[in-house]
Amino acid sequence: MSDHQTRTSQPADPDGHFGESAAATYDAHAADMFTPEAVDPVLDVLTELAGDGPALELGVGTGRIALPLAGRGVGVHGIDMSRAMVARLRAKPGGDAIGVTVGDFATARADGAGGYTLAYLVYNTINNLTTQAAQVACFRNVAAHLAPGGTFVIEVGVPDLRRLPPGQTVVPFHISDNRCGFDEYDTATQSLISHHIRIEGDRGSSVSVPFRYVWPAELDLMAELAGMRLRHRWDHWTREPFTSDSRQHVSVWEKPE
Template sequence: MNTHGPDTYGRLNADVYDEWHADLDPTDAVHRLADLIDQGPAGPVLELAVGTGRVTIPLAARGVDLRGIDASEEMVQRLRAKPGGATIPVTIGDMVDVDPGTDDDFAMIFVVFTTFFFLMSQEDQVRCFANVARRLLPGGRFVLECLVPDLARYQRQQSVDAHRVDLDHVRLVAVRHDPVEQRFAGQHILISNDGIRLAPVAMRYAWPSELDLMARLAGLDRRHRWGGWRHEPYLGTGTHVTVYEKPARPAS
């Protein structure tokens, strides 16, 4: 896993990503993001780590002026092959830089499905927050959907879970946990009659309070924290959706 880089996950998972995550319905996320866009300043919207367009395409279909960044050309090719995907401007690059190839500032920047944790160091996560703040319009929002790590599930800092068991294949997820670096290193393992398929994933998690501190350092204020896209109460477990805001300029 030492050679795992920003493009590794997409390069090795693009051809199976949509199939393996077919149960993820983007409807609630798209609806809530659209509401937040309507409540904020006028301007374009930027998604970090657009992937295959699971959220990007239906949100753009609502008329949102949407741009994207992703490290994986393979994932973006999948997006561009879908109806509506080819018209969304996407830059190939590292999301830490928040550089969509234009000089525009944004009404909203968002990253979903815990993908923010693909930034593998605290330094990169802090830098991403700072770059997001720099590119937001006054009153603009930074929205993150992140997991809350359940460290109790790791015995001897490791776990193996069966995500799917069918007649002709089994999909497992094996993970090792580094509590010092706050990192997970894992493999999706597909065992079928055709053989064994490995798809690695690595992430550096951050606790919600740590994200709040990153936001504060970047000059962003926390406005909301929900337990999901339907405004569920945040109870400290599972996932959270957090909205940070760039303060509006003081009146002259």
């Protein structure tokens, strides 16, 4: 099988919350995340960590990171459950050069497992796994894909619970003339639902997506269970120190040689 083919690792065909309607508008709605200012610092870190080896992107989506990373000379393979998102990746220049395994990135095995020098999950994608068991399985799956000395990178927000007074479960994250977004937390289960409401002309639309938030220390324990250890934790891709006031982190774990 050539690198540019798409392989299906499971018989079911759920695109989850990233089906055709989401895929059709994803790049436009996340346009600020496609700018050079947003992408280049990510590429700088990932290119350095990949070295001369291949990289595995979990939740490759429409190729926001995979395509420009491949453009820097890194061999990239992706895993994604959504065929609709992968179709958008395929339609872009260079998209056919990105190998993709269609499946759940917590369990799906990609070609070349055991030989990747880098695996990465960006833009809060670890939270798409909505149980702790699935997140633990993801770390173990990554460890099986990495070569000795390889690294696993996660970019994810710090749960915003300090903004929740007693009795409140909702935190707004975006308010504008045509868009409103808010997260609804359940602290007993570490689940949250992100609600997105948009108004375009005289029409409105809404979508609600479930996630499971996860703490930095919890991720470290998941890494330890998978046989990996923390190498770096930064506030952002530009490697500022992670502090008690950080609202997100970029963490790097290493598989021992």
